[in-house]
Amino acid sequence: MRKITFFLLFSLFSLCSTAQYPFEPWSANISVNSSDIDKYGINNCFAEEEISPAVFARMKGKSYKDECTIPLSELRYIKVLHITLEGEIKMGEMVANRAISRDLVAIFRALFEAGYPIERMVLVDNYNADDNASMRDNNSSAFNFRYIPTGGRLSAHSRGMAVDINPLYNPYVRERDGKITIAPIEGKDFVERSGAFPYKIDRDDLCCRLFLQYGFEWGGDYKTIKDYQHFEKR
């Protein structure tokens, strides 16, 4: 009997120690260290998959609204690692169109390996799909069924074909009839782009160069507005 008990305890211990803690389930914004990553395998830390029922439960009625016109089968859940300005390695997540999901995994891997800082990457659903709240928190994200900041038409984010990176420091800016729209408004100090500041995206930085290389356009190149956080594939 004692032998059996010992065997059972030993089996339970082995089962626990082989569980893929802290990576399963994937928990965005949780810090991990390099020995955890080595054990789990770096390739497993950069992956894309179909939208699981658990992920859809988070999106439903938020980024994936009832009137959403894109089939769920066109979207992918992306798991990546990113590194903060403080050097912390974190799990990141994003939902995007399957037409760009592989590009995104490759781009985020290259950024991670180069130590390019991204502060936060969690689903916009964590902010109730409120884009302003997400941008204010400097959260990088892609899919969200929503309209452009000035209203009128659907954003490319509605199809998951656009990505916003470090948005607080790279705001959307539109000037028309003397009226300036800045989103998020908390990023107003970063409308002026001539100086140097953390998380700044310009044409020379690695993030911008990679997205352009993969065939995306950059919102900083737009003529009538500037959307420094925004990369989109048409």
Ligand SMILES: [Zn+2]
């Ligand atoms: Zn955008």
